Amino acid sequence: xxxxxxxxxxxxxxxxxxxxxxxxxxxxxxxxxxxxxxxxxxxxxxxxxxxxxxxxxxxxxxxxxxxxxxxxxxxxxxxxxxxxxxxxxxxxxxxxxxxxxxxxxxxxxxxxxxxxxxxxxxxxxxxxxxxxxxxxxxxxxxxxxxxxxxxxxxxxxxxxxxxxxxxxxxxxxxxxxxxxxxxxxxxxxxxxxxxxxxxxxxxxxxxxxxxxxxxxxxxxxxxxxxxxxxxxxxxxxxxxxxxxxxxxxxxxxxxxxxxxxxxxxxxxxxxxxxxxxxxxxxxxxxxxxxxxxxxxxxxxxxxxxxxxxxxxxxxxxxxxxxxxxxxxxxxxxxxxxxxxxxxxxxxxxxxxxxxxxxxxxxxxxxxxxxxxxxxxxxxxxxxxxxxxxxxxxxxxxxxxxxxxx
Amino acid sequence: xxxxxxxxxxxxxxxxxxxxxxxxxxxxxxxxxxxxxxxxxxxxxxxxxxxxxxxxxxxxxxxxxxxxxxxxxxxxxxxxxxxxxxxxxxxxxxxxxxxxxxxxxxxxxxxxxxxxxxxxxxxxxxxxxxxxxxxxxxxxxxxxxxxxxxxxxxxxxxxxxxxxxxxxxxxxxxxxxxxxxxxxxxxxxxxxxxxxxxxxxxxxxxxxxxxxxxxxxxxxxxxxxxxxxxxxxxxxxxxxxxxxxxxx
Numbered sequence: 001x002x003x004x005x006x007x008x009x010x011x012x013x014x015x016x017x018x019x020x021x022x023x024x025x026x027x028x029x030x031x032x033x034x035x036x037x038x039x040x041x042x043x044x045x046x047x048x049x050x051x052x053x054x055x056x057x058x059x060x061x062x063x064x065x066x067x068x069x070x071x072x073x074x075x076x077x078x079x080x081x082x083x084x085x086x087x088x089x090x091x092x093x094x095x096x097x098x099x100x101x102x103x104x105x106x107x108x109x110x111x112x113x114x115x116x117x118x119x120x121x122x123x124x125x126x127x128x129x130x131x132x133x134x135x136x137x138x139x140x141x142x143x144x145x146x147x148x149x150x151x152x153x154x155x156x157x158x159x160x161x162x163x164x165x166x167x168x169x170x171x172x173x174x175x176x177x178x179x180x181x182x183x184x185x186x187x188x189x190x191x192x193x194x195x196x197x198x199x200x201x202x203x204x205x206x207x208x209x210x211x212x213x214x215x216x217x218x219x220x221x222x223x224x225x226x227x228x229x230x231x232x233x234x235x236x237x238x239x240x241x242x243x244x245x246x247x248x249x250x251x252x253x254x255x256x257x258x259x260x261x262x263x264x265x266x267x268x269x270x271x272x273x274x275x276x277x278x279x280x281x282x283x284x285x286x287x288x289x290x291x292x293x294x295x296x297x298x299x300x301x302x303x304x305x306x307x308x309x310x311x312x313x314x315x316x317x318x319x320x321x322x323x324x325x326x327x328x329x330x331x332x333x334x335x336x337x338x339x340x341x342x343x344x345x346x347x348x349x350x351x352x353x354x355x356x357x358x359x360x361x362x363x364x365x366x367x368x369x370x371x372x373x374x375x376x377x378x379x380x381x382x383x384x385x386x387x388x389x390x391x392x393x394x395x396x397x398x399x400x401x402x403x404x405x
Numbered sequence: 406x407x408x409x410x411x412x413x414x415x416x417x418x419x420x421x422x423x424x425x426x427x428x429x430x431x432x433x434x435x436x437x438x439x440x441x442x443x444x445x446x447x448x449x450x451x452x453x454x455x456x457x458x459x460x461x462x463x464x465x466x467x468x469x470x471x472x473x474x475x476x477x478x479x480x481x482x483x484x485x486x487x488x489x490x491x492x493x494x495x496x497x498x499x500x501x502x503x504x505x506x507x508x509x510x511x512x513x514x515x516x517x518x519x520x521x522x523x524x525x526x527x528x529x530x531x532x533x534x535x536x537x538x539x540x541x542x543x544x545x546x547x548x549x550x551x552x553x554x555x556x557x558x559x560x561x562x563x564x565x566x567x568x569x570x571x572x573x574x575x576x577x578x579x580x581x582x583x584x585x586x587x588x589x590x591x592x593x594x595x596x597x598x599x600x601x602x603x604x605x606x607x608x609x610x611x612x613x614x615x616x617x618x619x620x621x622x623x624x625x626x627x628x629x630x631x632x633x634x635x636x637x638x639x640x641x642x643x644x645x646x647x648x649x650x651x652x653x
Contacts, residue, residue, distance in 0.1 A: 325447035326486025
């Protein structure tokens with residue numbers, strides 16, 4: 001005998017809980033299946049990971065009762081400076097500068113550490129009676145029947161829902177079991193992620209330096225700390241990961257520069273191989289994919305989580321409307337609306353970040369000259385600059401209800 | 406929740422009904438135009454019922470306690486959503502072959518719905534009463550619209566809601582509904598509609614009043630070829646439109 005719920009969500013990261021909260025708020029009963037135990041998710045130690053949340057993502061988190069739990073720990077991003085640099089040379093004279101004072105919606109984004117978000121999601125889910133959180137469980141099988149889709153868990157229990165949503169990342173088992181193939185390619189790059197503490201205040205300014213082997217992002221965290229996303233060739237990244245902390249900092253300093261004074265590591269170091277992976281379909285019979293399970297993009301513009309939360313808001317919109325008009329939320333008709341809404345947006349984002357990375361991760365002097373000219377042009381034209389900022393803040397396109405603020 | 410023992414027909418018949426049910430519910434099949442129009446019709450129906458009976462559509466079973474009649478229920482495209490929202494639903498169709506098909510699909514969907522062969526006039530004569538009567542895309546097919554709408558009024562409790570959609574009669578509806586839908590797009594079999602039987606909103610309102618109903622609302626249902634979907638319109642009632650009226 002299997003338990004019955006409206007929607008089954010596989011994945012307890014960030015998109016899964018966000019979708020669970022949005023759906024529960026809209027009247028659905030939801031079961032979240034998470035491979036990790038709750039105490040692992042709730043670990044308060046800082047592990048160096050942080051997210052740049054776009055304005056629309058913040059609105060979604062506010063609408064589902066998560067933002068108020070993390071806002072005290074959030075660092076507003078007031079300015080973004082983008083420059084083209086080569087180690088030892090410093091930034092080129094052409095520089096892009098985005099200032100939040102130019103768009104009326106306020107800060108362009110907020111930096112929130114992973115540990116605070118995880119904690120906030122767990123607390124919010126625990127307070128929502130329509131959510132059942134099955135932590136420390138893995139999905140072994142999923143079978144579509146006439147009355148819904150049934151998943152079998154590692155503990156042997158079964159859960160049946162009208163719809164199964166895979167929020168289980170780039171190697172989505174939900175997609176594989178549904179027979180959804182993937183397309184994509186590697187970039188031959190690896191992102192090294194860590195946090196540093198520094199001597200001088202950052203003033204809420206984020207920096208992105210385009211280095212010959214890949215971009216280096218410095219994103220402001222609360223206090224005198226910044227999050228670093230350093231993309232390098234696979235072999236160079238492996239070398240960097242193998243260094244001890246002192247040697248790593250010695251390697252980082254020339255790229256980082258001295259504008260924030262003396263730096264020290266604040267937390268662990270992580271490495272993520274960079275690849276682009278798109279599911280061939282975002283939906284299957286009684287299955288929908290959300291976030292990296294649908295589209296893992298290059299993290300160059302920090303748009304991975306933001307794109308995932310857009311999926312969350314769109315799917316919650318579509319399913320909520322279906323429920324209010326009495327439609328089966330797992331019906332092909334409801335799922336097609338979600339796919340039509342999100343696929344075009346996503347393909348555009350994947351393509352843009354891909355082209356951006358290829359253009360900038362290059363030491364060809366002609367390309368360097370061209371992109372310097374391009375950045376100078378964008379910088380010189382306020383309308384163009386505002387357009388970029390609104391895009392990065394997630395304000396363009398057809399906004400789901402939960403992101404309209 | 407499962408209905409059982411409602412089918413006493415043989416295996417070959419069941420196989421035939423299964424195929425017909427699959428056809429009725431195939432989004433890209435014979436009834437594709439109806440599936441495309443359905444969300445728009447449901448948006449209108451659910452919002453009118455919620456407003457008239459003070460129900461919150463965010464509740465799990467907002468239509469609990471309401472008895473709904475769907476005239477010309479076909480495969481159950483309106484009955485199933487109404488049942489899912491908690492209503493007590495009776496679907497009738499004058500075509501006997503639709504009834505076992507609709508029953509079978511409801512059973513497959515885990516929904517309890519009463520389906521019968523019948524007409525509005527026969528139910529009214531039997532003294533049946535409903536809170537809501539759904540009368541969607543039927544009135545343009547009947548020979549005596551006034552007699553038919555009078556039967557619909559008789560089926561309602563006082564304060565009951567009657568929702569009626571149909572096709573306007575003008576040159577645009579001739580081009581879109583007859584030439585467009587039947588001949589060019591082949592959405593509907595040729596001869597599905599007799600344009601001369603189409604009713605203008607003014608004529609329908611007059612008929613509703615003559616039948617003893619108070620018309621309270623009307624909206625157009627408009628097809629947008631860019632988004633390839635239907636939506637409700639306050640002003641454009643030129644082809645498909647839907648009305649709400651109350652039994653005083």
